[in-house]
Amino acid sequence: MGYVKTTFLMAAMTALFMGLGYLMGGAGGAVIALVMAGAMNLFTWWNSDKMVLKMHNAQALAAGDRFGLVDMVAQLARNAQLPMPAVYIIDTPQPNAFATGRNPQNAAVAVTTGLMRSLTREELAGVVAHELAHIKNHDTAIMTVTATFAGAISMLANFALFFGGSRERLGLIGTLAMMILAPMAAALVQMAISRTREYAADKAGAQICGHPMWLASALQKIQHGAAQIDNDAAERHPATAHMFIINPLHAHSRDKLFSTHPATANRIAALQALAGTMQPNAPRMRQTDMGPSTTSVPKVRKGGKRGPWV
Template identity: 40%
Template sequence: MLYQQIAQNKRKTVLVMVGFFLLVALIGAAIGYLFAGSAVGGIIIAGIIALIYMSVIIGQSTDVVMNMNNAHEIHSAQEAPALWHVVEDMAMVAQVPMPRVYIIDDPSPNAFATGNNPEHAAVAATTGLLQIMNREELEAVMGHEMSHVRNYDIRLQTIALALAAAISMLVNFAGNFWWFGGRRDRDENDGGWGILAIVGSILLIMLAPLAATIAQMALSRNREYLADAGSVELTRNPQGMISALEKLKTAQPMKHMAPSSSGLYISDPEENGHHRWYDDLFATHPPLDARIKRLEEM
């Protein structure tokens, strides 16, 4: 069951990432067609912009994300002994380098991992998490985060964040360019198909941010299931992960966090245990009850 779940979620992740890159290409084609009459040229420009965003964000991901979430780094076990030693133990079990460790001053229990790769990873935990979790539960949470590090989820989420930012920039550019009269004059020979292509391009550009958000959320949900299973693999203690998730169900939303990094956290920092019928599509995380059920089935 454990390894089947890991394989299934990896396949889903590949599909989501392919969809992300196709979306960038389609937006580029739409913008190129509308404003320059060249879909291919638009695809090339969109690809270049996406690569620039990816290189910048990946290169500075840890500092950027930690600053966005008001996290401060600790440099020794004396500052937070329980957290430091648990992170150290879980990194050793996962066979990844010891990540940088951060604390977020927030009463809501939560945690996340970020970075470019295991050699440049960082984990953060809120003061609320450290207050309510016992040793086994804290190990489960950090095992979850070490699974994100070991499986390169931190890089995938960073790439998704960069692609979503690139898509937003392209859409904003298209809107501003259109507003200021930058659209090309329609060829009289375009005919009905030309009009249809123009309308389709406009609709694609308008709906692109929503599609990017849904893709980013789908990626996050798949990786959360995988990290839960990975935590069980590392700790050999499914009950620790189940107990930790049960406590997260009663958590209040975080007070200070960056919405764009919601998908990095172990549970939705804006909603936490609250679940609505449409969350399966628009949530960054699977319902906690569904995650607990999967662990119980193991």
Template identity: 45%
Template sequence: MYKMMNNFKTTLLLSGLMGLCLAVGYLLGGQAALLPALVIGAGMNLLAYFFSDKIALATMRAVQIGPNDDPALWQIVQTLAGRAGLPMPRVYISPAPAPNAFATGRNPKHSAVCVTQGLRQMLSRDELEGVIAHELSHIKHRDILISTIAAVIAGAVTWLTYLVFWGGSGRRSNPLVALILMLLAPLAAGLLQMAISRSREFEADRLGAELAGSGRGLAQALQKLDAMSRRIPLPVPDAQSNMFIVAPLTGSDMAKLFMTHPPTNERIERLLRMRR
């Protein structure tokens, strides 16, 4: 049921992106622009479905590693993936000093786990296992596709709205309408992010604790990551903040509109209440 719901949400998001492209096309050029808008919408859908993971990894300047590059990290991912009944995902390390992690991809066979250098240096083995188990839980629940697509679409909402503002002509470029659209773009993107549900983090914490054998390591990791992420900015678009294990400090005043994580303290309390 959980996977079916995520598949439905993914279809809904992609359909919404197509509808948005058609609406913007009509605002800019009337009926004559609907066909080009349809082509652009189809292209964006293909980009969101097949390449959203590559976009996310490129944004983080992540580098794929093998078993000899970081044997301890690789072994943890391999062991937990086997425990979860998942194929081995690709493993990446980002040079970012801000401690964080995320999983991405369109399905378990085409998935990746990425940790930052800051996280790799900060956590103990038990804490790292908790983080990796959490990210593998997102892969198992197929949260990764909807998260990465939502990030792409949230960015597209803002881009298309600015296109209306600057690209309109004639009666369709009503300044008041365009201004309202521009002001609503960040809010629309934030609401889109909220649509992917904060409960997925609780569920990933729960399954992650089961995979790791205890919730204590993940709880300790969350406490460290939350504290340090408030101090060290992570230079990623606000639209991608939903993908990370803790909400990153992006340095933008708009970041609060994109918050999709439940309070970290609540997540930690739930984990500590779980029995081994």
């Protein structure tokens, strides 16, 4: 059902983009708009991982890293029957994570230092599994395409004011209304797709690690931390907000019309329900795969480490 909704929403985004092109230049404008969308999406799709990781100054980790993160990702990737993605860490105190890449063969998982400091090893595994679910479901490519469409629609709407064709068809007031309403409609579609895919990734991620409550506990901690701690890079690049497991821009907790993420409380409730129905033979992380377990976050010591992993 999630893919059906996403297909309809993507079709709506494409129709809106071509409609703007038609209003600006008739049938020829619609064709030009479609060609522009294809070119922009091809470039963004091919370079999406590099672009996003650079925006957030992510640093690559190699096998045997001092966090043990690469080994954890490798085990969970095997559970998910995925190729091993690249693993990155982002130096920001806000707890958060995202996945990127055009396909499972060219994917990356990035977590923040704030996430490593805030979560237990089990909760961290739940978050990584969620991000791997996005990769497995090809959500990273979908969200890149929708973000590009949304940006292009906003650009075309602004150009419309300077094209005689759109003014003749709509008049000045109609053109101004289109400049406001078209980007708003694009944003709504983008956000709806993001919310749909988050629920699906929560469910698939819980199945990958075998413990829905690991992710439920992590979401609660991340929501609390993200609401209080700024993520400067995300604030500079708000178009990437939908990629994170929890909105890094301090959105309201309810499922608002303009929220890029579903309410965390709703996601936790869904995971709790899933935990009660999980099949006994579901793949599960072994304690030896995760390294030493922690049940609480150590207090910050002056001049010392600020958490269990960094």
